[in-house]
Amino acid sequence: MDKLALAKGISILGHPLVLGNIYVIAMSFHKMDTEAATWVSALTFFLITLPIIAHNLYKMKVGKYENFDVSDQQQRKSFYPFALGLFTVLLILFLFLPVPSDVLVQTSVFFSMLVSMAVINLKVKASLHAAISFYIALSVFQVHLLLGAVLAIIALSISWSRLISQRHSIQELIIGCISGISFGIISLLVLDW
Numbered sequence: 001m002d003k004l005a006l007a008k009g010i011s012i013l014g015h016p017l018v019l020g021n022i023y024v025i026a027m028s029f030h031k032m033d034t035e036a037a038t039w040v041s042a043l044t045f046f047l048i049t050l051p052i053i054a055h056n057l058y059k060m061k062v063g064k065y066e067n068f069d070v071s072d073q074q075q076r077k078s079f080y081p082f083a084l085g086l087f088t089v090l091l092i093l094f095l096f097l098p099v100p101s102d103v104l105v106q107t108s109v110f111f112s113m114l115v116s117m118a119v120i121n122l123k124v125k126a127s128l129h130a131a132i133s134f135y136i137a138l139s140v141f142q143v144h145l146l147l148g149a150v151l152a153i154i155a156l157s158i159s160w161s162r163l164i165s166q167r168h169s170i171q172e173l174i175i176g177c178i179s180g181i182s183f184g185i186i187s188l189l190v191l192d193w
Helices: 003-013 016-031 034-061 073-096 101-120 128-140 145-164 170-192
Strands: none
Touching (some): 003 016, 016 034, 016 101, 016 128, 034 073, 073 101, 101 128, 101 170, 128 145, 128 170, 145 170
16 A cells, blocks of 8 residues: 555544544543433434534535535635534533533533634644644543553554645644643543642
8 A cells, every 4th residue: 555545544533523432432431421422422423423524525616615625725714713612612512411521521621722722723734633633642642641642653644644635834844733632631531720
């Protein structure tokens, strides 16, 4: 397999919508009872993942986005408000549903990271793939050190794939990595108090 094909495969498997859903489902069922985990997982899938898939596919169809990843910095300016609106609805629902406070805290920290990425995007198109994969790796450290380390290696692989497939520059990847690591550390700190 050539390097570009490998990079594209890693990039698809490490897409924030794929990795994010696996993370939410795994962490939910690890830390909560079945009913709460099902609610959190289903709400995340139906209120975040499916609308983003539909939104991005529609924007591609009408020519507003050149690709599903919204790799163009100017095009991301319309993506972030949409994604942040979805997360706002999810946060409000979590306030009124019987979900553990950890879920609300984790979702708030992740939402804050997305806000920071939207602000950063005004100047530089930082890598969401890198940010989200490193955020997930760091927040998994609270559950299992070895699994967190494996996910950190996966995050590095995802970042490498974005560079090889020419979706991001080194600067954009470093900014994404720093953002994901920073907010991942914040998630560890706020859940330990």
